[in-house]
């Protein structure tokens with residue numbers, strides 16, 4: 001039995017940041033367990049025919065936190081990143097238009113603009129009705145029936161799931177917030193109007209994939225890093241994992257649903273874990289160039305005609321690389337029409353923000369803290385956090401636990 005003070009499960013950005021923070025503080029009594037051969041989690045880059053491919057889908061660095069930037073730059077200096085201004089588009093009715101949709105309807109024919117504007121004018125949020133609890137109802141409430149039917153519902157069904165009914169609205173700070181006035185002004189002035197959406201400026205490495213930085217973070221951990229080990233079981237009474245590692249404090253930075261056997265956790269909390277939902281994303285890499293010219297770094301595809309919901313035009317941000325890749329919800333991979341050079345299915349891609357999730361996670365995380373167990377990051381907290389947010393949370397948790 002290997003005994004450590006801190007046992008960290010999962011070597012994605014959350015687990016790796018937490019472990020490196022411990023080293024920074026001079027703490028060496030820890031271990032990180034990771035099931036894959038290569039570190040980085042959803043931010044992992046693998047090389048296909050010499051080209052970097054981000055296995056978890058499109059990954060770019062955009063953080064509001066200086067301490068996260070500085071941490072990343074220790075593993076890949078700032079001079080080794082290219083800076084980009086976001087250029088994302090939507091493939092709509094056979095043409096490319098700007099994104100977000102509601103800020104770019106001015107690019108559509110005038111009579112279409114009028115139909116969209118009429119529908120937004122009578123959307124619930126503009127009539128002052130109460131904000132709905134379900135995401136599916138919120139879409140129409142916020143953007144009106146026409147954007148809902150033509151773009152938001154088909155796109156979100158493709159991306160998250162056919163059944164949007166189970167999703168809540170407590171996570172929508174992630175989505176662009178374009179008001180009716182902004183849309184109207186953009187139609188009148190024929191230009192984007194209002195607040196820029198997230199990732200308006202971002203960084204991508206000049207000469208490698210996004211995930212290589214995380215590999216270097218794992219290398220710094222030396223013998224404390226255990227790759228190629230799948231965590232199957234946890235016993236909270238004996239404080240052991242896989243009957244191989246004994247911990248004083250456990251940091252869960254992998255999906256809770258991956259524990260095949262759990263001992264010493266109240267049944268009600270285990271039942272909650274069984275109710276957590278997630279979606280899968282398959283990435284398909286194509287080494288040829290896109291069949292059309294575009295400056296966009298990524299393009300959204302709401303139409304059912306395409307199995308995938310997004311294309312990452314890799315050549316436009318991973319400079320010097322070749323081709324593009326598509327992202328497809330696991331439920332839709334059978335609809336793929338064209339053979340790719342390489343495919344990879346991420347079983348865990350999006351933690352689903354179901355109506356019941358906040359209560360489940362509240363109970364789980366509070367019980368954990370009373371028992372020296374800490375959920376961290378996208379899966380440990382089952383939240384739609386981006387990598388930079390996960391890293392910041394890992395830094396804060398390391399500070400808090402080592403005070």
Ligand SMILES: Cc1cc2nc3c(=O)[nH]c(=O)nc-3n(C[C@H](O)[C@H](O)[C@H](O)COP(=O)(O)OP(=O)(O)OC[C@H]3O[C@@H](n4cnc5c(N)ncnc54)[C@H](O)[C@@H]3O)c2cc1C
Nearest residue numbers: 010012013014035041042057059060231254377378386387
């Ligand atoms: C399509 C897509 C695009 C994204 N784009 C961006 C972006 O552009 N910018 C950005 O900042 N973020 C982006 N994200 C989010 C980003 O990927 C996550 O926020 C980040 O990777 C979460 O880090 P984490 O360490 O919490 O989880 P993960 O990265 O998922 O890491 C979890 C780790 O746990 C390991 N693990 C799982 N099960 C076990 C087990 N049984 N035993 C041992 N180990 C296990 C996994 O192999 C993995 O290494 C995107 C996500 C997706 C799905």
